[in-house]
Amino acid sequence: xxxxxxxxxxxxxxxxxxxxxxxxxxxxxxxxxxxxxxxxxxxxxxxxxxxxxxxxxxxxxxxxxxxxxxxxxxxxxxxxxxxxxxxxxxxxxxxxxxxx
Numbered sequence: 001x002x003x004x005x006x007x008x009x010x011x012x013x014x015x016x017x018x019x020x021x022x023x024x025x026x027x028x029x030x031x032x033x034x035x036x037x038x039x040x041x042x043x044x045x046x047x048x049x050x051x052x053x054x055x056x057x058x059x060x061x062x063x064x065x066x067x068x069x070x071x072x073x074x075x076x077x078x079x080x081x082x083x084x085x086x087x088x089x090x091x092x093x094x095x096x097x098x099x100x
Contacts, residue, residue, distance in 0.1 A: 001092050024097050031090035038083035045076040053080050 010018070042053070049056050053076055060069045 001095065003096065021097065021100065024093060024100075028090065028093045028097065031086055031093055035083055035086035035090055038079050038086060041079040042076065042083055045072060045079070048072070053077065 045056075046052065049072075051059070053073075056069075056073060056076070060066065060073055
């Protein structure tokens with residue numbers, strides 16, 4: 001994992017109260033919130049179709065074309081990718097916090 005410095009402008013009054021770790025905790029909380037949002041969207045589709053994304057993909061590829069299923073598949077796949085991305089970000093931020 002590559003780390004990069006980041007510079008942001010904040011009000012002077014906030015600077016004295018914020019520590020680097022606190023900012024990382026804010027980022028961790030944001031990442032957790034995002035990953036939980038996307039996970040809940042995936043769970044909605046799992047409940048609706050009673051299966052996993054991969055099994056659903058296999059089903060719609062062999063059955064007669066169903067536009068609602070394909071629309072849901074595209075959304076579901078996007079939610080899954082977003083979930084995986086935010087999960088990765090969460091784990092990276094958590095790692096930085098644990099090792100600083």
